[in-house]
Amino acid sequence: MTPFGDRLAAAMDAHGPVCVGIDPHPSLLASWGLDDEAEGLRRFGLAVVEELGGRVAALKPQSAFFERHGAAGVAALEDVLAAARDTGTLTILDVKRGDIGSTMTGYAEAYLGDRGPLRADAVTLSPYLGLESLRPALDLARRTGRGVFVLALTSNPEAAAVQHARHDGVPVAAQIADGARAENAAAPGERLGSVGLVVGATTGSATQDLGLDLAGVGGPLLAPGVGAQGAGAAELAQVFGRACGQVLASTSRTVLQQGPGRLHEAAAQVVEEVRAAMSA
Numbered sequence: 001m002t003p004f005g006d007r008l009a010a011a012m013d014a015h016g017p018v019c020v021g022i023d024p025h026p027s028l029l030a031s032w033g034l035d036d037e038a039e040g041l042r043r044f045g046l047a048v049v050e051e052l053g054g055r056v057a058a059l060k061p062q063s064a065f066f067e068r069h070g071a072a073g074v075a076a077l078e079d080v081l082a083a084a085r086d087t088g089t090l091t092i093l094d095v096k097r098g099d100i101g102s103t104m105t106g107y108a109e110a111y112l113g114d115r116g117p118l119r120a121d122a123v124t125l126s127p128y129l130g131l132e133s134l135r136p137a138l139d140l141a142r143r144t145g146r147g148v149f150v151l152a153l154t155s156n157p158e159a160a161a162v163q164h165a166r167h168d169g170v171p172v173a174a175q176i177a178d179g180a181r182a183e184n185a186a187a188p189g190e191r192l193g194s195v196g197l198v199v200g201a202t203t204g205s206a207t208q209d210l211g212l213d214l215a216g217v218g219g220p221l222l223a224p225g226v227g228a229q230g231a232g233a234a235e236l237a238q239v240f241g242r243a244c245g246q247v248l249a250s251t252s253r254t255v256l257q258q259g260p261g262r263l264h265e266a267a268a269q270v271v272e273e274v275r276a277a278m279s280a
């Protein structure tokens with residue numbers, strides 16, 4: 001399979017640098033006239049896929065909302081992922097996994113193997129058990145042409161206590177960025193590497209203050225926080241600077257709260273704003 005980074009670069013060329021999250025919050029389900037039960041989530045997710053499949057660069061289901069409903073919710077997530085795959089739209093499963101290496105192998109097979117019912121094109125990973133603990137996922141993703149987004153500077157304010165902290169004088173987030181750079185450098189020839197970072201659009205001057213070389217990462221930069229969390233075009237330009245071309249802005253509630261039938265128009269508006277920010 002063509003490596004994830006190259007597939008994502010092509011999708012961003014075709015549809016713009018925006019990923020839409022599938023986050024079935026109870027309040028959104030209610031406003032869509034759906035029950036907060038596994039079947040409601042399934043219908044919600046499938047409606048998003050039906051309207052946006054083939055029209056955005058990527059869809060990002062949020063596993064937490066589906067897991068709330070146990071086995072039936074996870075089955076709904078499997079259906080949503082399968083439907084997205086059928087449209088040819090890239091999927092990023094936001095599940096933020098990270099564990100000791102031997103257990104990480106299980107998670108890697110669940111999300112990044114060729115046979116797992118929850119497989120996605122890419123997955124979000126937490127490096128806070130040590131970046132190298134993610135090795136099984138990094139290696140399997142490379143073998144199967146899938147990708148990962150490692151949490152570096154997340155969009156929530158309380159993250160700074162961990163991610164800005166210094167170890168041997170180097171900020172934790174910068175060490176994670178350097179690790180992603182090394183992974184991508186080991187797979188030369190890809191237009192965009194397949195090891196990306198999560199860098200929140202809400203993180204202000206942190207990328208500069210901490211000296212993160214985002215352009216040097218060589219992989220995609222998933223930027224949640226656009227819309228409901230308060231970031232817009234100006235914030236994206238400030239956070240990403242010369243790495244703008246690698247940014248995949250992510251937004252969920254801002255699009256989803258428009259309701260069925262109006263998702264594409266809302267997503268197109270975000271694409272327009274992000275493109276303007278990136279080219280300014």
Ligand SMILES: O=c1ccn([C@@H]2O[C@H](COP(=O)(O)O)[C@@H](O)[C@H]2O)c(=O)[nH]1
Pocket residue numbers: 021023062094153154155156198199200224225226227228229250251252253254
């Ligand atoms: O740093 C992070 C990492 C992930 N997220 C996820 O993105 C969406 C954001 O939803 P909005 O409705 O656009 O706020 C959600 O699934 C988060 O878990 C993030 O926000 N920040």
